[in-house]
Amino acid sequence: MSTTPALPDRNARLRAIATNPVGAARFFHKVVDLFTSKILRVGQDRPGLFGPTEAYYGTVEEQGRKTLHLHSLLWIKGSLSPQEIRDRLLSDVSFEHDLVRWLEQCHRGDYMLESGEQLAERLEEQYLQKSADGDLIPKSRIRPGLRDPVLELPVRPPPDDSNSDLQNWHDQFSRDVDEIIFRSNRHDAFHGKGCWKGTRDKGYCKARFPRECFPETQLDRSSGALRFKKTEQWINTFNPHLSYVLRSNSDVTCLLSGTQIKAVIAYVTDYVTKTTLNTNTFFQTVRAV
Secondary structure (H helix, E strand, C coil): CCCCCCCCCHHHHHHHHHHCHHHHHHHHHHHHHHHHHHHCCCCCCCCECCECEEEEEEEEEECCCCCEEEEEEEEECCCCCHHHHHHHHHHCHHHHHHHHHHHHHHCECCCCCCCHHHHHHHHEEEEEEECCCCCEEEEEEECCCCCCHHHCCCCCCCCCCCHHHHHHHHHHHHHHHHHHHHHHCECCCCCCCCCEECCCCCCEECCCCCCCCECCCEEECCCCEEECCECCCCECCECHHHHHHHCCCCCCCCCCCHHHHHHHHHHHHHHHCCCCCCHHHHHHHHHHC
8 A cells, every 4th residue: 555645735635624624523533533542552451552541531622723633641550649759769760760761762852863953954945934014034944845754654564573674664764753743743943833922032932942951861859850851942742653653743741740730730621611713813714724
């Protein structure tokens, strides 16, 4: 089977979503069902991507462009409480090493083969765009004509145990993940998508980019807090296998403190109770599509 399905161009895809929201919702529902049954393996004896799933909770948000995405919480069977994790981290070096190794397999904050700068140099071109007040604003875009792994289906690993075939597959896997993350997960360094609040000199990014980076995972022994290795300031943490399969933007993080858990519960609750779009935003979306 070909890994490059014949897809219409971006504008045609956006129009298809706008004219057939029921079809888009059904497709989204199918993807979520596959995510819970095949990736998380909910209700199965085998562990999922992150381990044996004890429970999960998810809520769906409708974005401004009228597409759907999922915010979910996952509980791993046998998990310790944040206080128990803190106590073990500060008293058990073996536990610290095992926990860090597992968590770094669950998510990462850097690309697999290239740096963000190398990917930008290879994939992007920069240009100037005139703003409403006449200023020229620097922008960047993917160079036209390049292969886009986001629009291709993932390729299965080779069925045999040939080291060379498996290595070739893994090399392509890593290249695809890098490009998928660069195209889908990366925050605009020019803050050109409505994330900037205030003036250019004194404002701030509502999405909190750029993020703080750490060359290695660090344990703060005074507080028991873990700061994970993160070398790219313009991306959130992600799981490479999940990104490879979904071929879209997905963020993955772990909750190791009571503060983080409370913050995420508040965040998810905000989406559960989120009001619908106001009329002017709705018509702006229709006009854009």
